[in-house]
Amino acid sequence: MPLVNIIDMLSQATEKGYGVAAFNVENLETIQGVIGAAKKTGAPVIIQTTPSSIKYAGIGNFYGMVKATMEEERIKSPVALHLDHGSSFELAVKAIQGRYSSVMIDGSQLSLIDNIDLTSRVTSIAHLLGVSVEAELGSIGGKEDELEIDESGMTDPSVVARFVNESGCDALAVAIGTMHGFYKGEPKLDFNRLSQIRNNTDKAIVLHGTSGVPDDIVQKCIELGVSKVNYATDLRVAFTKALRDSVINSPEKYDPKVHIKLAREAVSQVATDRILMLSRGRSF
Numbered sequence: 638m639p640l641v642n643i644i645d646m647l648s649q650a651t652e653k654g655y656g657v658a659a660f661n662v663e664n665l666e667t668i669q670g671v672i673g674a675a676k677k678t679g680a681p682v683i684i685q686t687t688p689s690s691i692k693y694a695g696i697g698n699f700y701g702m703v704k705a706t707m708e709e710e711r712i713k714s715p716v717a718l719h720l721d722h723g724s725s726f727e728l729a730v731k732a733i734q735g736r737y738s739s740v741m742i743d744g745s746q747l748s749l750i751d752n753i754d755l756t757s758r759v760t761s762i763a764h765l766l767g768v769s770v771e772a773e774l775g776s777i778g779g780k781e782d783e784l785e786i787d788e789s790g791m792t793d794p795s796v797v798a799r800f801v802n803e804s805g806c807d808a809l810a811v812a813i814g815t816m817h818g819f820y821k822g823e824p825k826l827d828f829n830r831l832s833q834i835r836n837n838t839d840k841a842i843v844l845h846g847t848s849g850v851p852d853d854i855v856q857k858c859i860e861l862g863v864s865k866v867n868y869a870t871d872l873r874v875a876f877t878k879a880l881r882d883s884v885i886n887s888p889e890k891y892d893p894k895v896h897i898k899l900a901r902e903a904v905s906q907v908a909t910d911r912i913l914m915l916s917r918g919r920s921f
């Protein structure tokens with residue numbers, strides 16, 4: 638099964654009332670864990686890598702590992718390979734050349750005009766090759782990757798229609814109160830803002846920084862129009878905790894597979910839980 642872009646995947650999710658999980662992966666084992674979860678549940682899934690993960694392992698390795706794992710598992714559900722928080726036009730083009738099926742270009746730190754300009758340059762190339770484009774409007778707080786984003790600027794619903802039309806993006810990451818990384822206390826989301834955004838575009842809406850957001854709040858976001866739900870921190874925590882526990886509990890074992898297999902299982906379990914929570918029993 639070939640990689641697919643996220644356009645049909647997300648419009649189908651909106652139609653059927655579920656959210657598609659987008660999981661950040663770091664290595665072979667996190668890829669195996671996520672694809673294992675997609676196979677177990679029959680759900681479509683988006684596998685994504687940040688610029689720092691790409692710096693760590695390379696676009697070619699991620700593409701190759703995802704494709705090989707899909708074939709190994711004979712997965713039937715749709716899988717997208719997506720660049721998360723693409724930091725430049727050049728990196729987005731590299732991901733497209735490297736056969737990613739979807740890219741995010743993050744111009745959220747630019748002025749509206751410059752964000753539209755950057756996004757539309759990526760869109761014009763991506764769409765020639767059937768690759769989907771996610772853009773960000775407003776700025777999502779917290780720490781993603783090595784990028785520190787200050788907490789100012791939720792998405793302004795009044796410029797959403799213009800941004801989407803002029804940039805040509807297929808999916809829009811919105812700032813409505815979620816944050817990357819760990820939350821201190823209960824996250825407070827602006828549902829009213831989300832509804833206004835939904836009223837101003839029919840493109841897919843993306844929730845970033847979902848790790849640590851209570852299930853009922855995430856599910857409400859899906860009801861209000863979110864169809865792509867990003868998880869990075871939850872998988873990182875599950876992987877590292879399982880690996881650390883195994884190394885501490887079995888210091889006499891030196892075969893890396895013994896330890897890392899448990900980390901892979903932990904990732905698969907968390908990914909399965911999230912997929913089922915986002916679908917609430919609806920069929921894929």
Ligand SMILES: [Zn+2]
Pocket residue numbers: 722777781817845846867
């Ligand atoms: Zn993000």
